[in-house]
Amino acid sequence: MIGSDIISLAMNLFLLDIIEDTVVDGPGFRTSLYAAGCRHHCPGCHNPQSWEREHGHAVGVEEVAERLLTDPFSNITFSGGDPLEQVEAFTELAKLIKNKSKKNIWCYTGYRYEEVCRSARLAQILPYIDVLVDGRFNQHLRDTDLLFRGSSNQRLIDVPESFLKGNNFTITHLILLLPYRASIVFNAISCFCINMLFLV
Numbered sequence: 651m652i653g654s655d656i657i658s659l660a661m662n663l664f665l666l667d668i669i670e671d672t673v674v675d676g677p678g679f680r681t682s683l684y685a686a687g688c689r690h691h692c693p694g695c696h697n698p699q700s701w702e703r704e705h706g707h708a709v710g711v712e713e714v715a716e717r718l719l720t721d722p723f724s725n726i727t728f729s730g731g732d733p734l735e736q737v738e739a740f741t742e743l744a745k746l747i748k749n750k751s752k753k754n755i756w757c758y759t760g761y762r763y764e765e766v767c768r769s770a771r772l773a774q775i776l777p778y779i780d781v782l783v784d785g786r787f788n789q790h791l792r793d794t795d796l797l798f799r800g801s802s803n804q805r806l807i808d809v810p811e812s813f814l815k816g817n818n819f820t821i822t823h824l825i826l827l828l829p830y831r832a833s834i835v836f837n838a839i840s841c842f843c844i845n846m847l848f849l850v
């Protein structure tokens with residue numbers, strides 16, 4: 651057993667839920683973990699129930715990692731609440747996933763990327779994250795057309811690319827997400843055509 655495995659045995663995550671095969675928290679099929687606890691309290695938050703850690707249930711990091719790793723296809727999203735309120739446990743989980751698979755990991759947080767970089771505690775998770783969706787939800791900037799974000803101040807940060815540029819943040823190449831948007835349009839058109847077939 652490697653060192654990080656031993657540490658993670660003693661660590662719990664506080665989760666509201668784990669949802670498999672979701673397509674709304676990043677591109678492709680993903681398993682999303684919803685962390686309990688968020689101190690940002692954004693006006694208009696879609697899920698104020700997530701603010702209290704006590705609303706979640708404790709589950710061991712290793713147990714969660716085993717469950718996630720049994721699915722060979724699905725990538726992973728940490729959402730919430732704010733996963734960075736439990737950054738130590740989520741870092742251990744991300745390490746286990748990265749050590750044992752090629753899954754990509756997206757992480758949502760109410761903190762801005764620059765705030766995360768300034769804090770040694772928060773920044774510990776960055777080496778294991780592919781995309782950080784950053785910033786508090788701003789109801790005045792809400793836009794339902796945005797891909798994987800609630801308001802336009804939030805950014806999809808390509809973390810490895812940003813590291814290469816000395817922590818100057820880099821927005822994920824949206825061109826990579828275009829096939830995803832195209833597939834949504836294609837699915838919508840297909841559903842419409844199938845429905846029309848049943849009507850005639």
Ligand code: SF4
Pocket residue numbers: 688689690691692695696697698700730731732759760785786787
């Ligand atoms: S960061 Fe997200 S979960 Fe937390 S209050 Fe803001 S919108 Fe809600």
